[in-house]
Amino acid sequence: MQTSLNEPTTRKPWLTLRRREAIACALFIAPAVIGFVLFWVTPLAVSAYISLTDYALAGTPRFVGLENYQRLFADRLFWQAVRVTLTYALIVVPMWIISSLTLALIMNQKLRGVAAFRTVYYLPAVLSGVATAMLWAWLFNYRSGLLNGLLSSLGLQGPNWLGDKNIALFSIILMSLWTMGWYLPIWLSGLQGIPTELYEAAEMDGANAWQRLFNVTLPMLSPVILYNLVINIIFATQLFTEPMMMTGGGPQFATLSYVLYLYDNAFSYLKMGQATAMAWLLFLFTLALSALVFKLSPLWVYVESERRG
Amino acid sequence: MNRSKLSRRDFLKIGAAAGAMTLAGCAAPAAAPQQPAPAAGTEATTGPAAVPAAGEIEYFTYDLGPANQSREEMRDAFQAANPGAKVKVTVLPYDEMWQKVAALMAAGQPPDVMYGDFSLVRNALEGQLLDLTDYMKADPVLSDPNQFTVNMQDDIQAKYGTSKIVALIMGTWVPILYYNKDMFDAAGVAYPTEDWTWEDAREAARKLTKDDRSQFGMQLGTTFDNVGWMWWGQKPDNFWAIPQAFPETCNFNNPTGIGVMQVYYDLTHVDKSAPTPDEASGYSNYAGPFGAGKAAMYSGGDWDAGWSFRELPFKWDMTLTPKMRKDYRPALNTMVATNTIASATKNPDIAWNFIRFITATEEGQKLVGKGAYETPVLKGVAESDEVLKPEWAPAGYGARVKAASLPGPMFTPYPLNINLWEFPSKFLDPTVDNVRRGEMTPEQAVEYLDKEGKPYFEQQRKDTPPIP
Numbered sequence: 001m002q003t004s005l006n007e008p009t010t011r012k013p014w015l016t017l018r019r020r021e022a023i024a025c026a027l028f029i030a031p032a033v034i035g036f037v038l039f040w041v042t043p044l045a046v047s048a049y050i051s052l053t054d055y056a057l058a059g060t061p062r063f064v065g066l067e068n069y070q071r072l073f074a075d076r077l078f079w080q081a082v083r084v085t086l087t088y089a090l091i092v093v094p095m096w097i098i099s100s101l102t103l104a105l106i107m108n109q110k111l112r113g114v115a116a117f118r119t120v121y122y123l124p125a126v127l128s129g130v131a132t133a134m135l136w137a138w139l140f141n142y143r144s145g146l147l148n149g150l151l152s153s154l155g156l157q158g159p160n161w162l163g164d165k166n167i168a169l170f171s172i173i174l175m176s177l178w179t180m181g182w183y184l185p186i187w188l189s190g191l192q193g194i195p196t197e198l199y200e201a202a203e204m205d206g207a208n209a210w211q212r213l214f215n216v217t218l219p220m221l222s223p224v225i226l227y228n229l230v231i232n233i234i235f236a237t238q239l240f241t242e243p244m245m246m247t248g249g250g251p252q253f254a255t256l257s258y259v260l261y262l263y264d265n266a267f268s269y270l271k272m273g274q275a276t277a278m279a280w281l282l283f284l285f286t287l288a289l290s291a292l293v294f295k296l297s298p299l300w301v302y303v304e305s306e307r308r309g
Numbered sequence: 310m311n312r313s314k315l316s317r318r319d320f321l322k323i324g325a326a327a328g329a330m331t332l333a334g335c336a337a338p339a340a341a342p343q344q345p346a347p348a349a350g351t352e353a354t355t356g357p358a359a360v361p362a363a364g365e366i367e368y369f370t371y372d373l374g375p376a377n378q379s380r381e382e383m384r385d386a387f388q389a390a391n392p393g394a395k396v397k398v399t400v401l402p403y404d405e406m407w408q409k410v411a412a413l414m415a416a417g418q419p420p421d422v423m424y425g426d427f428s429l430v431r432n433a434l435e436g437q438l439l440d441l442t443d444y445m446k447a448d449p450v451l452s453d454p455n456q457f458t459v460n461m462q463d464d465i466q467a468k469y470g471t472s473k474i475v476a477l478i479m480g481t482w483v484p485i486l487y488y489n490k491d492m493f494d495a496a497g498v499a500y501p502t503e504d505w506t507w508e509d510a511r512e513a514a515r516k517l518t519k520d521d522r523s524q525f526g527m528q529l530g531t532t533f534d535n536v537g538w539m540w541w542g543q544k545p546d547n548f549w550a551i552p553q554a555f556p557e558t559c560n561f562n563n564p565t566g567i568g569v570m571q572v573y574y575d576l577t578h579v580d581k582s583a584p585t586p587d588e589a590s591g592y593s594n595y596a597g598p599f600g601a602g603k604a605a606m607y608s609g610g611d612w613d614a615g616w617s618f619r620e621l622p623f624k625w626d627m628t629l630t631p632k633m634r635k636d637y638r639p640a641l642n643t644m645v646a647t648n649t650i651a652s653a654t655k656n657p658d659i660a661w662n663f664i665r666f667i668t669a670t671e672e673g674q675k676l677v678g679k680g681a682y683e684t685p686v687l688k689g690v691a692e693s694d695e696v697l698k699p700e701w702a703p704a705g706y707g708a709r710v711k712a713a714s715l716p717g718p719m720f721t722p723y724p725l726n727i728n729l730w731e732f733p734s735k736f737l738d739p740t741v742d743n744v745r746r747g748e749m750t751p752e753q754a755v756e757y758l759d760k761e762g763k764p765y766f767e768q769q770r771k772d773t774p775p776i777p
Contacts, residue, residue: 056431268730270411
């Protein structure tokens with residue numbers, strides 16, 4: 001069919017405004033999507049595959065199905081690493097939350113020089129974990145450490161903080177208190193976001209300090225507590241630097257954390273298959289635990305917008 | 310393509326060209342590449358090693374403390390003898406080195422040459438180490454077994470578990486008994502001798518131990534130095550054979566195995582003349598209580614002497630490690646330090662010339678002796694006064710050479726397998742630790758190791774790729 005050049009065309013241009021916007025949108029999000037696929041999805045998929053193989057970084061991976069998982073479940077040290085990590089997490093997660101919240105409540109008072117204290121308590125958060133672990137290894141040193149030196153000056157024989165299998169893990173737990181300042185800004189921002197009218201109303205109703213804490217502060221802080229709880233669970237299950245630098249997982253595997261054993265499998269024994277299988281198990285465990293915490297959160301987390309809704 | 314065949318062909322071409330030039334009366338150009346220096350008392354080298362080459366190689370070595378300097382001197386001497394060849398020496402912490410090598414191997418970009426122990430077994434099995442068989446056979450020094458204190462060919466094959474030559478041995482390591490002469494003098498106890506058994510050592514240790522735990526008679530070094538005895542008297546020809554022979558013809562629960570555990574148990578738990586693991590921990594100096602002047606004897610490795618003992622603030626000496634029985638000294642578990650070349654190297658000839666320089670030339674071996682981390686293996690050098698009597702060393706320093714030359718096969722302390730450190734770190738070391746703490750008897754310890762070893766070595770057999 002022929003058409004005259006002078007005839008107005010009724011065909012719509014292909015590049016409509018809608019399409020232009022769609023292309024622009026795709027171009028804008030492309031870097032993020034490509035990055036996500038390249039650096040997240042692909043490694044995840046590769047690691048899932050490696051977890052089903054025997055691979056020692058030498059040669060090519062050999063498919064073994066679920067054998068790595070079976071071997072892990074039959075491995076005594078795997079369960080020891082699980083035990084150590086759970087013990088650590090069960091103690092440090094509440095300890096971190098209670099100690100750092102207590103600290104934040106003190107730091108939230110209008111006291112002279114409080115800004116300096118806030119800075120001091122936050123300092124460990126900006127220090128290298130390796131440097132910190134080395135510092136603590138010296139503090140805990142059985143013979144020449146500061147702690148035992150102080151105890152010795154009082155006429156007491158200090159324990160072998162890192163060499164005694166019965167207390168080595170607890171020494172690391174004790175050390176982890178050092179990092180409580182890390183959560184300080186989060187707590188402080190939560191505390192400073194609580195409307196003062198609530199405290200004034202509670203005071204007018206005759207509530208004392210404890211009642212204000214339990215009936216105003218904690219309910220209003222509960223979303224922050226939820227956030228810190230989830231983050232702390234993740235951090236606690238990834239315990240690595242301290243045992244790696246201070247004890248190497250010893251003595252007698254008393255401080256062999258899950259991630260340290262994962263690292264040993266990957267880089268000391270070159271069992272990449274078992275190491276990635278461990279990584280996947282940890283991921284699924286953390287995911288399940290976080291999901292459980294979120295599932296239970298409506299029972300104790302106060303979200304103002306949901307109440308309004 | 311076989312690199313060694315190629316380089317032989319290259320060598321023949323160059324040799325033919327050089328011959329033609331000589332016949333034509335041409336003088337060699339001033340910048341002509343030099344051949345590797347021949348070893349003392351040998352003919353000038355022929356074969357692939359003589360191929361002149363220019364380029365740069367990277368040499369990975371782990372941190373050897375004071376001996377790092379000898380590596381740099383080796384590099385300088387090699388470069389002086391081989392103009393055009395450059396060696397970049399990279400020193401890494403021990404653990405980090407193997408992780409880095411593994412990652413670089415997987416990425417196809419390994420270092421050209423790697424100083425090594427047993428950690429490259431898997432790479433040898435996977436064909437990632439250059440086959441040096443032809444190079445070695447063509448070399449007049451390396452192919453002559455009488456030139457060395459070790460059996461170069463057998464020991465390399467036993468160490469790497471292949472039928473090929475994938476490394477050159479540059480030095481040996483042996484267990485040694487060190488002693489603090491000041492403590493022996495103060496206690497009026499006679500110095501240890503080469504004829505001592507562990508019973509003699511135990512008796513002396515009792516006399517040298519103080520009740521207040523401020524001085525111990527004996528410090529047992531890491532299990533690395535000692536558990537190799539457990540395999541003495543057993544069937545395997547070499548340690549690679551252990552995973553294959555376990556537990557049918559080789560196990561822990563045998564008189565020697567129990568005997569070794571008994572040494573740990575008696576000294577630490579019964580006599581209390583050796584520090585427990587707790588008491589031995591927390592020392593910041595090298596070699597723990599012995600280095601700190603708190604232990605009269607130390608059963609360690611001969612590398613300790615070169616590492617930091619030259620600066621000890623007390624009089625010390627060394628002798629052969631005690632015998633298990635009075636009339637019986639089996640071959641000591643001599644270990645070998647090697648250099649390997651990655652198959653992926655772009656400069657195989659320079660790499661070969663470099664490792665050959667360290668192993669098969671007088672100059673290279675003297676530098677090994679000077680570093681004192683390993684004992685040289687080239688006979689003329691190993692037995693020279695320069696190596697046996699350095700100015701800082703005590704009179705008994707030659708014990709390390711004597712120990713290395715005792716007859717017997719090369720032994721490594723651990724059964725070789727593809728995950729070398731797994732069995733020792735998961736089972737052997739913790740078990741010895743339990744014995745030292747008195748939490749296990751020697752009998753319980755060997756029974757436990759057999760029980761754990763059986764499934765472990767079965768799995769190793771299953772996982773091991775075919776031996777090339």
